[in-house]
Amino acid sequence: MLMEAASAASSVFLYPQPAIFRRLHSLGGNRSAKTLLRRVPHLSRLSSTARAADSTQHAPPVAASSSKTVVPDNDFSLAKVSFGVIGLAVGGTLLSYGFGAYFTILPGSEWSALMLTYGFPLAIIGMALQYAELKPVPCITYSDAETLRETCATPILKQVRSDVIRYRYGDEQHLDEALKRIFQYGQGGGIPRRSAPILQMIREEVTEDGKYCLVLVFEAKLLQLSDFEKRQAKFTSFFGPGITAEIGTGENPDLYEVRLISEMSTQSS
Known part of the structure; x- marks a missing residue:
């Protein structure tokens, strides 16, 4: 019909x-x-x-190219442990049990004085450490960069990585001394202290020509890309010798990347 x-x-x-x-x-x-x-x-x-459009619509998506393998950070180290948390936990436990034993709520009344004597200062030290504590920044390490780190990373780059991925005490922020010299806080041609960039994370990767690179990702809401670019030579001299510094932008408008590229190679090492 x-x-x-x-x-x-x-x-x-x-x-x-x-x-x-x-x-x-x-x-x-x-x-x-x-x-x-x-x-x-x-x-x-x-x-x-x-029919062609329908088959295209239902066709399986093309598999994306395999990304770099990120090395998980599963190694235990005392540098990754907060001594403030440990001190507060141990001191608080001794104080609690000591008071309980002193008032005969808990057994061990003969040890109550000793637990109170040591528990109180440990709790105070733990609270002080927590107040002055600077937490480690995240570190993304790619497998090819981990292979090159021992042979191609300079001693300064290794030290920078080690310093920022562990707990620190008393510092206002990570790489505080380096940033103070590079950006010259409060000096002529420098920037105000309140505008200082803050290190958010680091990344270990390999450049296209096979060199080890440590990327420092900073957040700087009050700075521009030009503020970093005109200090590119200072980054190179401070974190050198044997490295070249490159400046770029991050994923967000307020993020800036400082790429510290090692000039060492497996042949030279």
């Missing part, structure tokens, strides 16, 4: 136009939709296009 043919033709594409229906009415008869499509060339082309 004509209506069946029209229905079959409309299933090929979502919104059939009136001109196509007039063409189908002019053909008439009990021809099947397949016969009508052969008689109307542009309907065949539309049918092929629709």
Whole structure:
């Protein structure tokens, strides 16, 4: 029937136009939709296009290129432990048990004085350490960079990495001394202390020409890219010798990257 043919033709594409229906009415008869499509060339082309689009829509996505392998940081080290938390936990435990034993709520009343004597200063030291504590920054290490670190990273780059991924006490921020000399806080040509960049994370990677690179990612909401670029030579001299500093922007507008590229190679080492 004509209506069946029209229905079959409309299933090929979502919104059939009136001109196509007039063409189908002019053909008439009990021809099947397949016969009508052969008689109307542009309907065949539309049918092929629709099938191609449908197959493209349901085709599985192309697999993305495999990204670099990130090395998980599972090694235990005392540098990754907060001494403030340990001191507060041990001191608080001794104080709690000491008071409980002193008032005979807990056993060991003969040891209560000793536990109170040591528990109180340990708790105070723990709280002080927590107040002055500077937490480590995240470190992303790629497998190829980890292989090159021991042979190609300079001693200063190794020291920088070691300093920023552990707890520190008494410092206002990571790399505080380095940033103070490079940006010259409060001096002529320098920046105000309140505008100082803050280290957010570090990344170990390998450059396109196979060199070890330590990337320092800073957040600096009050600075511009030019403030970093005109101090590129100072970054090179401070973290040198044997490195080249490159400046770039991060993923967010307020993030800036300082790439410290080691000039050492496996051959020279």
